[in-house]
Amino acid sequence: MTTTLPTRTTAAWELAQRSSIRAFRAGRYVLIVAEGHLPTPGYELDIQQSPLRIFPQQYNLVRRELPGIWPDVLMPYRYPEVVVFPADRPAVTVHHADGQDEVHIEECGESLAPFAAAVADADGEAGSPAPEATGMSPRLSFDEAFADALSKLPQPAETHPDRMTTVDVIHIGGLFGGVAGFHHLVVRIRGTSD
Incomplete structure (x- = not known):
């Protein structure tokens, strides 16, 4: 017998921890790649534009808990997000649970x-x-x-x-x-x- 748990959640987004964040430019697009661990496999991860009205825009690395019962094991993640970002800016700011990083934007290799x-x-x-x-x-x-x-x-x-x-x-x-x-x-x- 297979059990399917609901995947919709009403949990609020919260800032997530990270071990590293890198950014790569391809034209007007920037690829932000965050790596780290989630407390259980029962989390959804995202990189969202910060609600701060500032130029250039900043981003938040966030997570939210999914419904269900999950094993209590650390879950490694690598999460990519593609955003439009001004071409004349050498770094992008990403906020996370430990503060914020000014991430230098590398060229795509x-x-x-x-x-x-x-x-x-x-x-x-x-x-x-x-x-x-x-x-x-x-x-x-x-x-x-x-x-x-x-x-x-x-x-x-x-x-x-x-x-x-x-x-x-x-x-x-x-x-x-x-x-x-x-x-x-x-x-x-x-x-x-x-």
């Missing part, structure tokens, strides 16, 4: 070439004829990856109430493994406005 290629054509220039954006989902959800890409699509400089934007999906793929521990669905979109 050979080991992250597939990631860099996945986001390479996303030029992000609002003045270009057809700006692109890339979204990712660690739960392999098309809806989540598409919504992530939409949130990163640059808004047109000129707006009017009747403007219509068409969004085309130009690539669907996946990234798995590597130094970042990817397990992501990747969706690249292109937006055109009339």
Whole structure:
């Protein structure tokens, strides 16, 4: 007999501990990779934009407990998150349970070439004829990856109430493994406005 425990939780997010945080740049995207341990396997992990209204934006490494009964063992993790971050900034601030880190942003090396290629054509220039954006989902959800890409699509400089934007999906793929521990669905979109 198989028992399925509910995976939805109403637990609040709290800052998580980390043993290391690294960041890698690929164009206008920055890959933040956090490593550490969770108190049990019954936690969900995320890197979220800080609610602080500050430029450049800062991020929080957070966790929340999932419902169910879990063994009391430390669970190692490696969690990647891809964010849009200003190209002229050499470091990103990540808050965690032990304080905050100013993480130097490294260039993607050979080991992250597939990631860099996945986001390479996303030029992000609002003045270009057809700006692109890339979204990712660690739960392999098309809806989540598409919504992530939409949130990163640059808004047109000129707006009017009747403007219509068409969004085309130009690539669907996946990234798995590597130094970042990817397990992501990747969706690249292109937006055109009339």
